[in-house]
Amino acid sequence: xxxxxxxxxxxxxxxxxxxxxxxxxxxxxxxxxxxxxxxxxxxxxxxxxxxxxxxxxxxxxxxxxxxxxxxxxxxxxxxxxxxxxxxxxxxxxxxxxxxxxxxxxxxxxxxxxxxxxxxxxxxxxxxxxxxxxxxxxxxxxxxxxxxxxxxxxxxxxxxxxxxxxxxxxxxxxxxxxxxxxxxxxxxxxxxxxxxxxxxxxxxxxxxxxxxxxxxxxxxxxxxxxxxxxxxxxxxxxxxxxxxxxxxxxxxxxxxxxxxxxxxxxxxxxxxxxxxxxxxxxxxxxxxxxxxxxxxxxxxxxxxxxxxxxxxxxxxxxxxxxxxxxxxxxxxxxxxxxxxxxxxxxxxxxxxxxxxxxxxxxxxxxxxxxxxxxxxxxxxxxxxxxxxxxxxxxxxxxxxxxxxxxxxxxxxxxxxxxxxxxxxxxxxxxxxxxxxxxxxxxxxxxxxxxxxxxxxxxxxxxxxxxxxxxxxxxxxxxxxxxxxxxx
Numbered sequence: 001x002x003x004x005x006x007x008x009x010x011x012x013x014x015x016x017x018x019x020x021x022x023x024x025x026x027x028x029x030x031x032x033x034x035x036x037x038x039x040x041x042x043x044x045x046x047x048x049x050x051x052x053x054x055x056x057x058x059x060x061x062x063x064x065x066x067x068x069x070x071x072x073x074x075x076x077x078x079x080x081x082x083x084x085x086x087x088x089x090x091x092x093x094x095x096x097x098x099x100x101x102x103x104x105x106x107x108x109x110x111x112x113x114x115x116x117x118x119x120x121x122x123x124x125x126x127x128x129x130x131x132x133x134x135x136x137x138x139x140x141x142x143x144x145x146x147x148x149x150x151x152x153x154x155x156x157x158x159x160x161x162x163x164x165x166x167x168x169x170x171x172x173x174x175x176x177x178x179x180x181x182x183x184x185x186x187x188x189x190x191x192x193x194x195x196x197x198x199x200x201x202x203x204x205x206x207x208x209x210x211x212x213x214x215x216x217x218x219x220x221x222x223x224x225x226x227x228x229x230x231x232x233x234x235x236x237x238x239x240x241x242x243x244x245x246x247x248x249x250x251x252x253x254x255x256x257x258x259x260x261x262x263x264x265x266x267x268x269x270x271x272x273x274x275x276x277x278x279x280x281x282x283x284x285x286x287x288x289x290x291x292x293x294x295x296x297x298x299x300x301x302x303x304x305x306x307x308x309x310x311x312x313x314x315x316x317x318x319x320x321x322x323x324x325x326x327x328x329x330x331x332x333x334x335x336x337x338x339x340x341x342x343x344x345x346x347x348x349x350x351x352x353x354x355x356x357x358x359x360x361x362x363x364x365x366x367x368x369x370x371x372x373x374x375x376x377x378x379x380x381x382x383x384x385x386x387x388x389x390x391x392x393x394x395x396x397x398x399x400x401x402x403x404x405x406x407x408x409x410x411x412x413x414x415x416x417x418x419x420x421x422x423x424x425x426x427x428x429x430x431x432x433x434x435x436x437x438x439x440x441x442x443x444x445x446x447x448x449x450x451x452x453x454x455x456x457x458x459x460x461x462x463x464x465x466x467x468x469x470x471x472x473x474x475x476x477x478x479x480x481x482x483x484x485x486x
């Protein structure tokens with residue numbers, strides 16, 4: 001496997017080199033956190049596709065194909081649907097807001113005071129998302145080097161933390177663009193056709209597998225509905241996704257570049273399920289569906305190609321991990337730490353904010369690596385992340401965008417009631433149950449509607465500023481959020 005090892009080592013070295021190059025570009029807060037808000041359509045769409053298609057979409061998507069057949073595409077498919085919905089209906093407005101975090105958007109819409117609580121929920125989501133991606137390093141490095149799980153997590157996580165800390169969003173954007181190309185070649189152009197041919201083509205696969213494997217709804221209607229609720233809606237409100245929207249140079253880039261990314265996700269979803277179905281033909285008795293990707297790569301691909309496809313898996317994991325990491329650090333610094341300290345700043349460049357955000361990426365990166373070492377179940381960690389996000393923040397965010405009568409009190413009630421309901425229901429029903437997100441979301445909606453209707457409407461001056469910002473008629477927000485005590 002010398003050739004395969006060489007491919008991987010060159011790839012990892014390239015990631016670090018781009019981190020160093022990005023450090024020279026990231027001279028301001030805007031450059032460091034949102035790449036100066038100047039990405040064009042090609043780079044924007046490639047990097048957006050890279051961040052949403054991570055280890056869960058690649059290794060997990062193939063695993064679902066192994067277990068359910070073509071209907072295993074639904075998890076990644078609903079991610080693509082969410083990205084399409086975000087791009088077509090909301091991305092242009094989000095990009096015009098010129099903020100850095102979701103909590104800043106809530107403060108702008110509701111007139112302050114919503115930031116710290118929403119920031120804590122968003123921080124928990126981005127932290128767990130980064131953790132799930134970091135855990136996936138263990139699977140890939142085990143296939144490559146038969147490496148100890150802890151060492152694999154530390155190695156993979158350290159590389160991501162290094163290039164993210166050095167150059168911020170510029171480094172992550174550059175590495176994600178490379179990762180997008182590597183994933184496209186490795187998974188779509190190499191692994192997919194080779195897996196189908198090895199399994200005897202579609203006719204051979206149909207002859208050897210039950211008909212349920214080729215039923216597009218075979219995974220079950222309730223499961224599909226849950227995927228839509230968690231992943232499609234999760235794509236609309238996640239800080240890691242919004243932070244990429246903020247990098248677009250204009251409304252048109254955000255809309256059409258995101259639409260291209262969403263369409264790519266739909267193709268990637270089908271490819272993963274087909275690869276998993278082929279793996280079921282070749283290896284009908286694997287101990288775990290999540291072993292399907294690594295097994296078919298290790299046993300069926302020629303030397304060199306195997307290294308490139310494993311690099312593609314590594315790219316998938318790293319893109320999501322780095323995007324979640326910078327989102328986690330941005331929320332921790334801008335929405336929680338700065339607000340709790342009550343800092344009031346008058347401009348982006350008066351403080352060494354690049355250094356401060358760099359320090360937070362390093363701290364959050366260490367926390368992510370340590371948490372990943374302590375946890376074992378990727379699915380449970382990812383479920384906790386999305387349940388908190390959707391149950392706590394979906395209603396106040398979409399309500400703020402779509403309903404003028406929503407108030408800050410209603411938003412705070414929705415975040416608090418929804419978040420606590422999700423946590424309590426996960427404790428009662430179990431983490432992987434559907435009930436926590438169903439009932440948590442309903443509780444959040446009820447709290448938002450009732451409290452908003454019984455409290456004083458949002459000040460018209462606040463709404464006027466909000467409308468101007470949505471229309472792109474106002475200058476960019478100051479870098480600081482509104483202090484929580486005001």
